[in-house]
Amino acid sequence: MCTRLRPPNLATMRDERLFSLFEGLDSLNGVGPKLKPVLERLVGGDTVWDLLLHLPERWVDRRVKDSIDDAVIGEVATLRGEVHAYNAPYSERSPHKIVLFDGTGFLTLAFFRADGRWLQGQFPIGKERVVSGMVEEFQGERQMTHPDHIVDPAKGQMPPPVEPIYGLTAGLTNKRVHGFAVQALDYIADDLPEWADTELVKARSWPDFKTALTRLHAPLEYDLELFELCRQRLAYDEALARESAFALARASRAKRASPSVPVNSETHAKLLQALPYKPTGAQFRAFDQISKDMASTSPMRRMLQGDVGAGKTLVSAMAAVQAASAGFQTAFMSPTEVLARQQFETMDRLLSPLGYSVAALTGRDKARTREGILMGLADGSIDVVSGTQSLFQQSVSFRNLGLVIVDEQHRFGVADRMKLAGKALSPHMLVMSATPIPRTLAQAVHGDLDVSILDEKPAGRVPVETRAVPDTRLDEVVGAIGRAIRRGERAFWVCPKVDIDDDDSTAVGRHAALCDQLNVPVGLVHGRMKPAEKDAALEDFRLGHTKLLVATTVIEVGVDVPEATIMVIERAEGFGLAQLHQLRGRVGRGDRPSFCILLYRPPLGETAHERLDTLRRTEDGFEIAEADFKLRGPGDMLGLKQAGATDYRILDLARHSTLLEIAKKDAESIVSKDPELAGPRGGALRLVRELLTPRLQAPTSD
Structure with a gap:
């Protein structure tokens, strides 16, 4: 173990066992001023830890096969043979060809735009050579184009038995990246505690954290099962880090005081009686969940997710009525002025007959109109306001803000939501999205929120x-x-x-x-x-x-x-x-x-x-989302990348969905028993959170 005692960053109070991992990439031998920015661009960061997180995409079996005849078309193979012939190209577009023979078969090596004299020096007739690369078929013959490795077994170093293959960028070879990664392994402390559940590690036959990283970057043998176990182990570590951050956010929120907003059954009955249709069962279920959250003394943080036309606006109007009937104001934030005015018109149509005042506040309002709205919000005469980001400007103040509703929430950052929530002391918050997403992805993205789903369409909706x-x-x-x-x-x-x-x-x-x-x-x-x-x-x-x-x-x-x-x-x-x-x-x-x-x-x-x-x-949005997820993976299918929502470095949401569920239960159990993370397991959890939660925008309890 290579221990580098560097003074801690006092702003983060990082555990000293992690100091070495957060050394700069230029602390590695061979990484100078020119190579450093290239390597940073490849690994997405500037530390040794970022390099270690740039895991190999696969392993390649470089063990020398017994004979050329054993080579399989379409697979990488390492083969040994005697140089049988050299054929110069017959045109500018044709390749130089070297023929190897080992008594069982022939292998043709093809080199395009190569230096003939250099090739003849590399492949003297009658000498033995070992080559490694993809074996293809060309005109009925085995052919290897531009081998990855060419070795003179009499004096050169043989290819590694198993070679990790990395994603690359211009200016870096696989060999160099692998060499840097092997160096970086020496920066991992030997005394890191086990943060995963030991019974789970045993049941899954997972290696410990350091061994998993070491075996992936520096494998001793070609064992695809071990490759997958190491990936699983590290993916679980990342899931545990993220889920523990969510659990801590929820626990922190539960401690905060928020005004209780009781439901007024009589007012809601009037609202429903005035509707020209009957709400769906899903709308009733969602509002029941929202209503109970608002009646509690902990701030509601709930996601209302529904397909296009599933009736999210009515549910949000019911929540606004609950707030207004208890004397609280509601701020309804939309990403554009057009949407804000549409929501105003809907809210006004539903709430005005009940005696509540609804206003729209956007950047288009004239000074006199805007001033009147600001006064109405400040003195409490306006019960519900629909607007854009203008709602959280400094000039906007509320007399008694109790509910914040954010429409198309993925178009707003956490900071935007926090600014609006900061207009009152821990108001309840309902965020809405018309983008159905797979449940696995929903947990990964909205793990710090409670989720209500509208999975029914209102009757009479024309397909x-x-x-x-x-x-x-x-x-x-x-x-x-x-x-x-x-x-x-x-x-x-x-x-x-x-x-x-x-x-x-x-x-x-x-x-x-x-x-x-x-x-x-x-x-x-x-x-x-x-x-x-x-x-x-x-x-x-x-x-x-x-x-x-x-x-x-x-x-x-x-x-x-x-x-x-x-x-x-x-x-x-x-x-x-x-x-x-x-x-x-x-x-x-x-x-x-x-x-x-x-x-x-x-x-x-x-x-x-x-x-x-x-x-x-x-037309089922959830079925479509599942199909899209299978076709494309998470990617930026929801516009969520901007909020750092799907930026897992190791975990593959399509392959490791079950790990998220296990990690969620484990994290909640740890946090419930040790909310300050002061015990041994809690302390270990702090380490993995430091390593594997996003540094730019970690989950928040806004």
Whole structure:
């Protein structure tokens, strides 16, 4: 063990056993000023620990096979043979060829654009050589193109029996990265305690933490079962670190005092009686959970997750009524002005008949209007306010804020939510998302929140008929939209890009073409426009001033236009399933038949075909999310990467979902028994949290 005693960072009070791991990469032999930034870019950080977390993607078996005849086409092999022939290239494009023979068979080595004299020096006729690389078949012969290793067994070092293979970047070879990683293993302290449950480690046959890292980076033998066990062990460590952070956040929140907001059954009965429909069972269940949270004296932190059209706004209105009837104010924050005004209109329609005052506060308000709203919030005469980020500006104060509702919460950072929650002493908070996600991913992302799910659609919701159409039938689609507009309907046309010269499927280009073809008012909205311009274009479409809206995916969330009956998505094969489903959710909000046209450019690849077929087959957002998860993995399928929500370094959410469940139970058990993490197991947990929770944005109990 190489111990480097460096003074601790007093801001973090890091355990001295971890000092060495957080040394800079330039503490490694061979990492100088030029190589350091290249290595930092590869491993995503500047410490030895970041390098160790850059785990090998796989191992390659480099053991020398008994004979060339044992080589399997399509596999990496290490083979020994005598140089039988050298064939110079017959043209500039053809390779140099070296032929090895071992008595059982021939192996041709191919080298493109190589130095002939160098090759003849490396491969003298009659001399034995060991080569390692991918064995392919070419014109009925075994061939290895540009071997990974070339060794003279009489004097050179043989390839390692098993070689870890890493992700690379320009300027680094696999051999160098492996060498640095092996050096870095010496920085791991020998006296790290066991933070995982010992019975679990034993039952799973997992190695300890240091052994797992050591065996992955410096394997002694080719054992794929051991490779997987080491990955599992480290993935569990990461899950335990994250889940313990969630458990601590929840425990901390439970200690804080929050105003109890009791439910008023009589007022809620009036609200429900005024509805032209009966809420779903899922809406009642979700509100029951929210109502109980708000009545408690600990601050509610609940996620309301529901598919497009599942009725999240009604549930949030019921929560706002509970707050207002108890004398508390509600702040409803949306990511855009259009959404904020839509929510205002809905809340006003539902709450005003009950005697409650609802207002909208956005950046578009004139000074006099804004001043009146600010005064109403300060003196308590406004019960519910719907707005954008303007709600948490310093000039906005509340008399008695009791409930914060955040719509499309993944579009806001934790800091934004905390600013709004800071307008009162521990108000209750309800965050909402219209993006269904797999339960595994939900736990990984929202582990510090309680989750309510709306998994039913309101009765009478008109299904959206989804059709996949090749873009060779573009004129037919345009004609259908023209007929729909003449019937008084409206339509969306979504393009993947704003404006690229060499691509005709762009918002700007399509907008110009449709204006000429249809001779009707056509709106345009895309991400390069100023916020006020985007909001104005969306408002014109919502009010019917424009009949067709050409857009990029900026209209993916929340735009509510019941008259819109057609959604055309151009180059649909390039979109993710979850995104296609969200876009489709912009239509089918009225009582007319609605259609989603997936306009694709043939031929379709297998994955694209499966994606579009899934969308045609079902409107169930949770089923679609599961399919998207299997096709793409977590990635940024939900726009969550910006919040550091899926940035696991080791754990693969698709493969290690069961580890999250186990880690959650283990972390909750530890925190409940030792909330200060003062005991031996708690102290060990502090270490793994320091190592494996995100440094930029750890879970919070905001």
